[in-house]
Amino acid sequence: MLLEAVRTTQPAAQTPKTGAAGAERLARSLHGPLITADHAEYDQVRRVWNKQFDRHPELVVRAANALDAAHAIRHARQHGLPLAIRSGGHSLAGFGSVDGGVVLDLARLTNVSIDPQTQTAWVQPGATSEVLAPLAAQYDLGLSTGDAPTVGLGGLTLGGGIGFMVRKYGLTVDSLLAAQVVTAGGQLITATETEHPDLFWALRGGGGNFGVVTAFKYQLRPVGTVLGGAIVTPATRQSIRAYTQLALEAPDGLTTITCMMKAPPLPFIPAALHGTLILLILAVYVGDLEDGRRALAPFTALSPDTVDLTQPMPYPAIFDLTRGPTVSSHHYGRSTFLRAFSDELIDTLLEHVEHGTSPLSFAQIRPLGGAFARVPADATAFAHRDKSYMVTLINDWDGPDAYAEHEVAHHRAWVDTLWTSLRPHSSGVYANFLEDKEGDRIQDAYPGSTYARLQAVKRQYDPDNFFCINQNIKP
Numbered sequence: 291m292l293l294e295a296v297r298t299t300q301p302a303a304q305t306p307k308t309g310a311a312g313a314e315r316l317a318r319s320l321h322g323p324l325i326t327a328d329h330a331e332y333d334q335v336r337r338v339w340n341k342q343f344d345r346h347p348e349l350v351v352r353a354a355n356a357l358d359a360a361h362a363i364r365h366a367r368q369h370g371l372p373l374a375i376r377s378g379g380h381s382l383a384g385f386g387s388v389d390g391g392v393v394l395d396l397a398r399l400t401n402v403s404i405d406p407q408t409q410t411a412w413v414q415p416g417a418t419s420e421v422l423a424p425l426a427a428q429y430d431l432g433l434s435t436g437d438a439p440t441v442g443l444g445g446l447t448l449g450g451g452i453g454f455m456v457r458k459y460g461l462t463v464d465s466l467l468a469a470q471v472v473t474a475g476g477q478l479i480t481a482t483e484t485e486h487p488d489l490f491w492a493l494r495g496g497g498g499n500f501g502v503v504t505a506f507k508y509q510l511r512p513v514g515t516v517l518g519g520a521i522v523t524p525a526t527r528q529s530i531r532a533y534t535q536l537a538l539e540a541p542d543g544l545t546t547i548t549c550m551m552k553a554p555p556l557p558f559i560p561a562a563l564h565g566t567l568i569l570l571i572l573a574v575y576v577g578d579l580e581d582g583r584r585a586l587a588p589f590t591a592l593s594p595d596t597v598d599l600t601q602p603m604p605y606p607a608i609f610d611l612t613r614g615p616t617v618s619s620h621h622y623g624r625s626t627f628l629r630a631f632s633d634e635l636i637d638t639l640l641e642h643v644e645h646g647t648s649p650l651s652f653a654q655i656r657p658l659g660g661a662f663a664r665v666p667a668d669a670t671a672f673a674h675r676d677k678s679y680m681v682t683l684i685n686d687w688d689g690p691d692a693y694a695e696h697e698v699a700h701h702r703a704w705v706d707t708l709w710t711s712l713r714p715h716s717s718g719v720y721a722n723f724l725e726d727k728e729g730d731r732i733q734d735a736y737p738g739s740t741y742a743r744l745q746a747v748k749r750q751y752d753p754d755n756f757f758c759i760n761q762n763i764k765p
């Protein structure tokens with residue numbers, strides 16, 4: 291199985307199913323460019339964020355509008371080709387490309403149209419947090435998205451969207467008002483609470499299973515200047531126990547995302563901590579800044595060695611902190627939800643992170659609660675509203691041997707071993723944090739009756755399972 295994750299060094303030796311005439315016909319019908327294997331841009335546009343997936347599609351449709359999406363769907367169906375949908379290309383499982391198939395690339399669709407009166411925005415799926423946040427900030431508004439600036443709002447939203455304002459404003463889908471969707475049959479429809487309500491429910495967590503979303507309408511929220519930045523503190527049993535409790539008890543305005551890792555030799559981390567286990571707490575407080583300082587005080591007092599780098603900042607500036615560490619790399623991770631951190635669990639995490647296999651072997655903790663938890667579990671297809679923490683074990687690596695089988699096995703084993711220890715204490719998984727070989731966990735992503743309900747929507751909108759390059763809901 292491991293070999294499947296390793297780079298295909300040569301383009302798949304398949305006879306193109308489209309043929310030159312078919313490609314020409316498709317190209318003529320499109321408003322955006324069609325990229326074939328002989329095109330100068332091919333090598334660039336076939337790639338995705340997770341370098342472990344080095345695939346060679348037959349065609350890449352760089353869509354300019356919804357009509358192009360419909361043409362790509364029709365072409366793929368007519369020629370029996372698999373279709374991969376891509377917005378920002380950050381699928382951890384590499385679903386944004388497909389060997390020998392069609393990639394429907396929506397990355398050029400980045401328009402954002404804000405109505406300050408209604409505080410709403412129509413946003414195309416190729417837009418990212420770093421595109422939307424500064425535009426919304428002009429009106430002191432924002433959207434609760436993810437933690438990385440370059441993740442596409444297409445994939446992020448359809449999975450749920452958990453980020454720096456999840457406790458204040460819930461998931462990205464909790465602010466979704468409408469979605470324009472090109473269906474498997476090539477029709478353009480709008481889904482809202484009242485139009486295609488089942489589809490609208492499914493789009494809020496069910497991923498790319500039901501159609502191609504070409505625009506989202508979001509309710510923006512008041513954000514303005516936030517208190518944000520990093521807090522660095524030694525990772526010990528005591529500090530982790532205290533942090534995980536404090537983060538849940540904090541006011542809703544405060545969301546933290548924390549990496550338990552070996553301190554990298556960065557200038558803002560005291561030299562004495564370099565190479566030791568730390569909690570790198572990224573914090574955002576939305577609301578009155580004095581209230582924010584009070585909310586953060588217990589975190590900055592976690593240890594005499596704690597370094598507090600939080601400060602008032604425009605909300606978009608928080609993404610400057612995550613831009614560097616989230617550039618494209620080789621990646622493997624596993625994620626789950628926890629209700630509590632026992633001392634035994636904390637010790638296991640500490641022991642394991644101490645022996646990471648790369649400088650970016652870490653455990654990420656996202657305390658939830660707040661507005662996220664007040665949405666009823668059956669209101670959206672993301673149904674983990676009762677979960678307290680999301681914990682993700684992450685290994686990112688790079689370098690000349692990054693594809694080598696022994697290297698890949700080494701890094702994956704680090705994650706899998708820790709994951710096995712965590713499993714008895716955990717339940718469920720966020721669909722957007724599933725990896726490529728975790729299809730057997732799909733029902734963990736959709737607990738209770740959620741999966742069956744998604745299947746019913748799938749049968750209605752995509753009975754042939756045409757949209758199957760994804761965390762797949764079987765009709």
Ligand SMILES: Cc1cc2nc3c(=O)[nH]c(=O)nc-3n(C[C@H](O)[C@H](O)[C@H](O)COP(=O)(O)OP(=O)(O)OC[C@H]3O[C@@H](n4cnc5c(N)ncnc54)[C@H](O)[C@@H]3O)c2cc1C
Nearest residue numbers: 376377378379380381385386436437442444445452498503
């Ligand atoms: C560095 C990094 C940081 C991340 N941080 C967070 C985070 O803080 N919070 C969080 O919630 N998630 C986070 N994620 C996970 C991320 O939300 C998912 O990987 C998401 O699917 C990426 O969206 P994308 O559009 O960039 O990816 P793509 O690879 O383009 O798309 C992923 C999948 O989504 C579906 N899809 C995408 N666009 C459309 C569309 N327009 N219509 C229909 N289906 C579509 C397709 O099935 C596609 O295979 C992170 C991922 C990375 C790599």
